Amino acid sequence: MKILNTPYYGIYFGEDSYIKKKNFFLKNFSKKILLVDNISKKNCLNYFLSKIDFLKKYYIINIPSGEEKKNIETCKVIWKKLLDINADRKSLFFNLGGGVITDLGGFACSVFKRGLNFINIPTTLLGMIDASIGGKTAINFLSLKNEIGLFNFPKGVIIDNNFLKTLSENDLKSGFAEIMKYGLISDINLWKKIKNLILKKKKLIYSYNLIINAIKIKNSIIEKDPLEKGLRKILNFGHTIGHAIESYFIYNLNKKISHGHSIAIGMICESWISYKMKMITKKEFEEINMIISLLYDNIKIYNSHISKIIDFMKHDKKNENNKIKFSLLKKIGYSIFNKEVDLFLIKKSFQKTNMINLI
Ligand SMILES: NC(=O)c1ccc[n+]([C@@H]2O[C@H](COP(=O)([O-])OP(=O)(O)OC[C@H]3O[C@@H](n4cnc5c(N)ncnc54)[C@H](O)[C@@H]3O)[C@@H](O)[C@H]2O)c1
Numbered sequence: 001m002k003i004l005n006t007p008y009y010g011i012y013f014g015e016d017s018y019i020k021k022k023n024f025f026l027k028n029f030s031k032k033i034l035l036v037d038n039i040s041k042k043n044c045l046n047y048f049l050s051k052i053d054f055l056k057k058y059y060i061i062n063i064p065s066g067e068e069k070k071n072i073e074t075c076k077v078i079w080k081k082l083l084d085i086n087a088d089r090k091s092l093f094f095n096l097g098g099g100v101i102t103d104l105g106g107f108a109c110s111v112f113k114r115g116l117n118f119i120n121i122p123t124t125l126l127g128m129i130d131a132s133i134g135g136k137t138a139i140n141f142l143s144l145k146n147e148i149g150l151f152n153f154p155k156g157v158i159i160d161n162n163f164l165k166t167l168s169e170n171d172l173k174s175g176f177a178e179i180m181k182y183g184l185i186s187d188i189n190l191w192k193k194i195k196n197l198i199l200k201k202k203k204l205i206y207s208y209n210l211i212i213n214a215i216k217i218k219n220s221i222i223e224k225d226p227l228e229k230g231l232r233k234i235l236n237f238g239h240t241i242g243h244a245i246e247s248y249f250i251y252n253l254n255k256k257i258s259h260g261h262s263i264a265i266g267m268i269c270e271s272w273i274s275y276k277m278k279m280i281t282k283k284e285f286e287e288i289n290m291i292i293s294l295l296y297d298n299i300k301i302y303n304s305h306i307s308k309i310i311d312f313m314k315h316d317k318k319n320e321n322n323k324i325k326f327s328l329l330k331k332i333g334y335s336i337f338n339k340e341v342d343l344f345l346i347k348k349s350f351q352k353t354n355m356i357n358l359i
Pocket residue numbers: 037038039040043044065066067070097098099100101103123124125126127130131132133134135136137145146163164165166167168171174258259
């Protein structure tokens with residue numbers, strides 16, 4: 001087992017992590033509560049319970065899966081259940097699931113009685129390399145992604161890639177987009193490794209080492225700027241446009257495209273903007289466009305809807321003084337934040353990726 005100690009909590013790697021955390025789990029917590037969604041319950045709960053069979057008594061809260069459930073209504077269900085079982089501040093809350101469970105569960109238990117202790121056990125690739133680490137918890141509100149939330153660090157995170165055995169290809173790809181992002185924003189060698197793998201195999205290949213590498217990159221950025229006052233904003237590369245596309249599909253078209261798929265498209269658009277703003281070269285943009293498009297499907301967007309997508313960007317949390325602020329690439333492996341971008345360039349970027357068919 002490896003441990004990555006952050007200033008706030010430990011990230012434990014491997015299936016012997018549960019036994020290593022046994023003493024902590026058995027500390028004097030008044031109640032132990034496990035949050036799952038119906039799919040993580042089906043695929044992950046029995047395995048997890050077999051690993052923590054030393055916990056004699058626990059409560060399970062089961063919610064429906066899906067991004068559209070990451071809202072205040074689901075929080076109310078959780079809070080009601082916590083009240084029913086008399087959970088108090090000495091309770092320990094486990095989030096067992098993907099990014100929706102760690103974001104929503106982290107938020108719900110952070111504000112319940114001003115905060116319960118929680119542990120994240122991510123069960124998706126995206127959860128492992130991104131959502132479960134870094135202390136951001138949130139729910140969506142009025143069609144806006146992660147609009148209500150707070151920074152609050154878990155008491156620990158367990159990374160056990162056994163959970164990935166049941167994950168769909170689509171959800172693996174979703175997580176992989178964020179690994180690509182880490183390469184593009186801060187590690188040219190990681191990007192080259194990913195590029196060569198994709199060119200050779202024409203499909204997604206991930207490994208435990210890649211997961212550990214990705215977690216270390218995210219963690220090193222968060223250590224320097226835990227509350228996103230500056231540097232941490234580079235992690236939002238691809239997300240200004242990507243989040244807007246993700247929200248537009250769910251709330252305007254009632255269709256789900258995964259977080260990573262949206263971010264993959266956002267990264268191409270924002271790379272084109274970086275090129276047009278004379279930060280990366282045309283060759284770099286073309287390489288990014290080609291590599292990302294090899295993995296992800298095209299999407300159709302109505303030309304007449306682009307202004308609706310841009311409306312979503314106006315609520316992006318990085319904005320200042322009503323100006324849409326982007327994190328962009330200075331060159332592959334280097335990034336910059338707080339960049340204001342002309343509206344014309346944002347609109348035009350939708351025509352420049354292989355992945356958007358404007359109809
Ligand atoms: N807090 C952060 O820093 C941060 C960072 C990135 C993304 N996010 C958030 O994370 C969410 C996306 O995360 P996600 O892609 O994990 O979504 P998700 O939690 O919806 O999981 C995707 C699907 O996989 C299912 N699933 C979970 N574990 C499984 C397993 N082991 N086998 C089979 N199916 C399984 C889920 O039930 C769901 O249907 C978004 O809401 C995004 O905003 C947060």
